[in-house]
Amino acid sequence: MAGVPSLLVLLLVFPSSCLGFRSPLSVFKRFKESTRSFSNECLGTTRPVIPIDSSDFALDIHMPGVTPKQSDTYFCMSLRLPVDEEAFVIDFKPRASMDTVHHMLLFGCNMPSSTGSYWFCDEGTCTDKANILYAWARNAPPTRLPKGVGFRVGGETGSKYFVLQVHYGDISAFRDNHKDCSGVSLHLTRLPQPLIAGMYLMMSVDTVIPPGEKVVNSDISCHYKKYPMHVFAYRVHTHHLGKVVSGYRVRNGQWTLIGRQSPQLPQAFYPVEHPVDVSFGDILAARCVFTGEGRTDATHIGGTSSDEMCNLYIMYYMEAKHAVSFMTCTQNVAPDLFRTIPPEANIPIPVKSDMVMMHGHHKETENKDKTSLLQQPKGEEMLEQEAVKPPLEIEELWSRKEKTPNVRGHVLKDFHIEEALEWPGVYLLPGQVSGVALDLKNNLVIFHRGDHVWDGNSFDSMFVYQQRGLGPIEEDTILVIDPNNAAVLQSSGKNLFYLPHGLSVDKDGNYWVTDVALHQVFKLDPNSKGGPLLILGRSMQPGSDQNHFCQPTDVAVDPDTGTIYVSDGYCNSRIVQFSPTGEFITQWGEESSRSNPKPGQFNVPHSLALVPHLGQLCVADRENGRIQCFKTDTKEFVREIKHASFGRNVFAISYIPGLLFAVNGKPFFGDQEPVQGFVMNFSSGEIIDVFKPVRKHFDMPHDIAASGDGTVYVGDAHTNTVWKFTLTEKMEHRSVKKAGIEVQETKESEAVVETKMENKPASTELQKMQEKQKLIKEPGLGVPIVLITTLLVILVVVLLAIALYIRWKKSKAFGGKGSGGLNLGNFFASRKGYSRKGFDRLSTEGSDQEKDEDDGSESEEEYSAPLPAPSLSSS
DSSP states (O other): OTHHHHHHHHHHHHHHHHHHTOOTTHHHHHHHHHSOOOOTTTTTTOOSEEEOSSSEEEEEEEOSSBOOOSSSEEEEEEEEOSOSSOEEEEEEEEEOOTTTOSEEEEEEESSBSOOSSOEEGGGOSBSSOOEEEEEEETTSOOOOOOTTEEEEESTTTSBSEEEEEEEEOOGGGGTTOOOBOOEEEEEEESSOOSEEEEEEEEEOSSOEEOTTOSOEEEEEEEEOOSSOEEEEEEEEEOOTTEEEEEEEEEETTEEEEEEEEOTTSOOOOEEEEEEEEEOTTOEEEEEEEEOOTTOSSOEEBSSSTTSBOOEEEEEEEEEGGGOOSEEEEOOBSOGGGGGGOOGGGGSOOOOOGGGOOOOGGGSOOSSOOHHHHHOOOSTTOOOOOOTTSOOOOHHHHHHHSOOOSSOSSOOSTBOOEEEOTTOGGGGOOOSOEEEEEEOTTSOEEEEEOTTOOOOTTSBOTTOOBSOGGGOSOOSOOEEEEOTTTOOEEEEEOTTTOSSEEEEEEOTTSOEEEEETTTTEEEEEOTTOSSOOSEEESOTTOOOOSTTOOSSEEEEEEOTTTOOEEEEEOSSOOEEEEEOTTSOEEEEEOEEOOSSSOOTTEESOEEEEEEEGGGTEEEEEEGGGTEEEEEETTTOOEEEEEOOGGGTTOEEEEEEETTEEEEEEOOOOTTOOOOOOEEEEETTTOOEEEEEOOSSSOOSOEEEEEEOTTSOEEEEETTTTEEEEEEEOTTOBOOOOGGGTOOOSOHHHHHHHHOTTTOOOOOHHHHHHHHHHHHHHHSTTTHHHHHHHHHHHHHHHHHHHHHHHHHHHHHHHHTTOOOOSSOOHHHHHHTSTTOOTTSSOOOOOOGGGOOOOTTOTTSOHHHHOOOOOOOOOOOO
16 A cells, blocks of 8 residues: 555656756747747748757747738737746847838737737737837837846746737738738847846826917926936837927936937837936936817827827836836926926927828827828927916916816726735734825835724714723834835824824825824824824814814825815714814715715715815715715815725725725625725726735725825735735836737726626736636646646545545554544544644634634724614603
């Protein structure tokens, strides 16, 4: 009997060993076997994979012999990286003629939108995030990587597929119906490169171009806070109204040009005239100059032919040990800086008619004056601007725009965040985390409850705190955390609070917090050891008049006016407005009916988010599972954002320009919607991404805070945990499909994220499923996996049978009591790590345990509506 398991183990190890000692050329053999067959007209010119030496190889990516039937056809094809380990693209060589091809784009991703030999790019480029690696256009110079620089692909983090997109503009060259094999050849190496290439995307998300306006400037600026990067190429992108796009590095007030180009020229990557290095503390600034002439309606940022875009792609390299593959800037943090922008940024670049970039389906489809949209000024004529007025800024544009509840355009369609697994802050383990925010230095600020817990014994039926005898929390309840290494930089709030709840930071860096036990709102100076700067409400006194709150939940302070907004709260259903000095101004809102809540009705207004440039205040209406937005000046209801995937609760929201973030609550029994985070296009309200942590799990995500660079923090009041989520390096801006950047239509996105359509997996789950199917179908890969799995099952069954047989024999030999059958609970109980219950879950770290469903200590916040008032005594 002993020989049987040994033989099985030997059989099990042998196939694995064979896989582990493959010939160095076996990867190319496997790749050759799985490569799609190409047209005969494309064979003989090159092979898909060409070994160069022991470390380098060439990869030929080209169309498989296609014949476009109409002008402005976009074809896509994909090719899988032939090696699993990490590799580096160090050179590109275009294989195309300007006589037949208008432009080509090469993307890297993990799953193409189609598995066919080629497809219309209308179907999308990739199912995940597409990252531009290379661009070629007629009359444009090729992209050259400096020596020692490479794009990282393969391995655990790099792209697994290349997707080539070819735009056939004028098809007159195909009158003879010949087949085209245009493409690009890549030189790859397995040798680690000292310098890693990456992309920095600057884009406007909320520019508005008024109709008939001759000159409209869209300005973008961000502080650079990374290791030095070295810029070597750039690419500009707008639609028809764009005249010129310019990018600069600003250091000590000095402007250094990165690149300046007309977006009506071929939109390839152009080399910088002079090398530009960008260091910590510099400012990156870009301006797009538009004209609204010829338009009868306001033009917004978006992906349709009637929308506009303002994008500057900066290609750079960094030292490998500090390399970041993708960064974005979507704000204008230094608007006053543009008063000194070089005059050249306002000068359109003349474009000859034969050089104009065709925009494919950017083309106007409405009956508009197309000639006026593309007219270029003569020579280097400066566009007229009013000398006494500064450049028109984004905020001014918004003020001129009619405030409607739904702004046109789809912004950051392919925004995607994932947990930052290297961030150690998840193990901080403070008390119940009730609030998170970001200070002026972008440090994380946490508001927690220490050793106090909100449970069913905390309040009576009149909402009076019942555990006052415990005294205030004796430890610091406000922690300032380094966003990189999670070190505690500063702490405060000792002996001040009983049950902390909401937290926000105003433009001066002051903390605004709420305490549901005290029924009060506090303004705190983080740098002062003195008492609060301002207190609203009466201590331990719940109420609903101008001087009292009842379990207030959150505070928002208008950065322009200093106006204070308080969401009040668990037992009041209102928003209260105060002056900057704390004088009551007004209130609005009322309690809602559970069945059909109306606009302006609340059931626990739990979180606030200001949208200053639109003059709106958004409220997480928690128990109604929705978000309501109101005008701050008139208190008029503007819009409701509600999705089936929210489930029954929306706990918290956070806003950055163009995007709204939210977290929901745990599903009720029988509900299907999972607890997760959401990223929404604020203009349309559609969900563009969902996210969950990898380490630990969401149990009661209580607050959320987002920064302008896309970093998101979520605090959980049940697991006492804070997670950090960051943009994935392949996040790409949503453009039109034929420009190769949009990967899904709105309907497709909704089908993925909204369960009301169908219970389909989210994008990342869909990708994993497709990858698994791909592996099963690939020759040479599927069989070993099935074989190994089968052998493992056989081995486990045989070993289990042997062990049970021996156990039975011993019990017979030594007179053990028979039970008439096999007791698996007793059998596993004799093994270390198992209990007699048989299949109870193994113990985990105490910090990661869930509370049992019948645990009476669960927070009343999560599951209970406010308690009803006690019935009056008959006496």
